[in-house]
Amino acid sequence: MAAVEHDADVIVVGAGPGGSATAYHLARHGVRVLLLEKTEFPREKVCGDGLTPRAVRQLIRMGVDTSPEAGWLHNRGLRVIGGGVRLELDWPDLASFPNYGLVRTRLDFDDLLARRAVDAGAELRTGVNVTGPVLGPDGRVTGVEAEVGPGKEPATFHAPLVVAADGVSGRFPLALGLAKREDRPIGVAVRRYYRSPAKHDDNYLESWLELRSKDSGDNLLPGYGWIFGLGDGRVNVGLGVLNSSSAFGKTNYRRLLTDWLANTPADWGMTDEANAEGPILGAALPMGFNRVPHYTRGVMLVGDSGGMVNPFNGEGIAYAMESGELAAEVAVQALARPAGADRERALTAYSTELKTRFGGYYRLGGIFVKLIGRPEIMRMATKHGMPHPMLMRFVLKLLANLTDPRDGDAMDRVINTMTKVAPAV
Ligand SMILES: Cc1cc2nc3c(=O)[nH]c(=O)nc-3n(C[C@H](O)[C@H](O)[C@H](O)COP(=O)(O)OP(=O)(O)OC[C@H]3O[C@@H](n4cnc5c(N)ncnc54)[C@H](O)[C@@H]3O)c2cc1C
Numbered sequence: 560m561a562a563v564e565h566d567a568d569v570i571v572v573g574a575g576p577g578g579s580a581t582a583y584h585l586a587r588h589g590v591r592v593l594l595l596e597k598t599e600f601p602r603e604k605v606c607g608d609g610l611t612p613r614a615v616r617q618l619i620r621m622g623v624d625t626s627p628e629a630g631w632l633h634n635r636g637l638r639v640i641g642g643g644v645r646l647e648l649d650w651p652d653l654a655s656f657p658n659y660g661l662v663r664t665r666l667d668f669d670d671l672l673a674r675r676a677v678d679a680g681a682e683l684r685t686g687v688n689v690t691g692p693v694l695g696p697d698g699r700v701t702g703v704e705a706e707v708g709p710g711k712e713p714a715t716f717h718a719p720l721v722v723a724a725d726g727v728s729g730r731f732p733l734a735l736g737l738a739k740r741e742d743r744p745i746g747v748a749v750r751r752y753y754r755s756p757a758k759h760d761d762n763y764l765e766s767w768l769e770l771r772s773k774d775s776g777d778n779l780l781p782g783y784g785w786i787f788g789l790g791d792g793r794v795n796v797g798l799g800v801l802n803s804s805s806a807f808g809k810t811n812y813r814r815l816l817t818d819w820l821a822n823t824p825a826d827w828g829m830t831d832e833a834n835a836e837g838p839i840l841g842a843a844l845p846m847g848f849n850r851v852p853h854y855t856r857g858v859m860l861v862g863d864s865g866g867m868v869n870p871f872n873g874e875g876i877a878y879a880m881e882s883g884e885l886a887a888e889v890a891v892q893a894l895a896r897p898a899g900a901d902r903e904r905a906l907t908a909y910s911t912e913l914k915t916r917f918g919g920y921y922r923l924g925g926i927f928v929k930l931i932g933r934p935e936i937m938r939m940a941t942k943h944g945m946p947h948p949m950l951m952r953f954v955l956k957l958l959a960n961l962t963d964p965r966d967g968d969a970m971d972r973v974i975n976t977m978t979k980v981a982p983a984v
Contacts, residue, residue: 577862750797803932918983
């Protein structure tokens with residue numbers, strides 16, 4: 560069968576939060592954008608479903624109504640449990656970020672964001688599995704090959720610019736030879752839904768610091784467990800562990816989750832298999848720019864495809880949406896220039912600006928990951944940090960990357976200086 564030809568100014572591969580944010584911001588600038596997604600909405604995505612104020616800011620920038628009336632469950636901060644202490648830390652009051660977080664299942668969330676992109680003018684095509692790049696004679700990407708629909712009919716789509724927002728598998732950048740960097744942090748996370756009348760309506764995101772694996776001599780693991788209420792009778796419960804401990808790869812994460820939950824109070828409902836909804840599912844968390852460069856040969860990497868999960872807290876949605884917005888801004892400027900050296904120069908601004916924004920912060924994140932990979936440091940940090948609310952407020956700002964760049968308080972100034980001084984990754 561003959562391949563079908565399509566044309567757009569920009570093709571975006573993958574309609575997760577990164578792809579939909581990119582498409583939305585491009586379409587708002589009048590760019591003809593084709594958003595290709597292999598699944599059909601609504602669909603599940605393995606995630607904790609938790610959004611910090613950083614992610615909320617990006618939703619607001621996409622014109623999403625985040626009010627409770629629109630179905631969002633608001634939270635006012637983080638409840639941290641560890642070292643025999645239970646601490647409730649409110650999100651900071653800042654000029655740059657809202658002071659609330661949200662929880663919403665990815666089943667709803669991704670569908671909603673894709674519809675925002677379509678409302679803004681993007682063309683969304685679902686059931687389109689992108690199989691690889693189309694290369695021009697100079698090795699530059701000029702489009703994508705795909706299989707369309709259940710019949711997997713071959714199709715080719717052409718555009719002068721492609722955005723890879725295809726998630727952690729990163730098949731598109733892989734096809735261009737962009738592998739994951741082994742020297743950057745990575746995590747693994749698993750999660751499951753439970754019906755829990757006792758915990759579903761929580762106005763804090765709850766995190767548990769002391770994860771112990773029987774597979775690793777009962778040592779403390781670098782990571783945390785979470786219980787995020789969904790407000791609909793259910794909770795999203797899961798845990799994430801970093802690759803810096805010797806237990807990484809040797810731990811059975813599903814068993815780690817059920818062992819932890821076995822010790823929670825019975826009335827929370829998580830000790831009873833009958834309250835579980837669906838299986839325990841997991842995926843990798845690509846962190847700290849573990850795939851670079853973020854721009855090469857006509858392709859920009861956005862979100863997990865470019866390894867942008869925050870190594871400090873495992874948050875990836877905000878960074879996927881933020882990198883998507885930045886990619887769109889850079890693409891708009893570049894496409895206004897004639898094809899060739901001048902346009903290429905404009906496109907390299909994407910990698911440069913990402914480095915400026917997050918390079919120093921991710922450098923510190925990499926150091927943090929290495930440090931807490933040592934059980935004695937994890938134990939010391941939990942034991943001596945948790946009893947000090949002021950110190951923990953600083954830690955919350957650092958870990959959630961929530962500071963004002965100018966005119967902030969003393970904590971903001973310390974964190975901003977640290978991230979500026981640290982050499983970018
Ligand atoms: C267990 C777990 C819990 C997590 N919890 C949180 C959390 O609470 N908060 C948070 O902020 N982050 C969390 N994360 C991280 C977060 O899920 C990701 O960082 C985020 O989804 C990245 O968004 P993205 O748009 O880059 O990629 P994705 O969300 O993975 O979207 C990629 C999209 O591309 C599509 N796609 C892939 N390949 C192709 C192809 N070949 N052709 C067409 N389409 C394709 C996919 O179907 C998908 O729709 C968690 C991750 C895990 C694994």
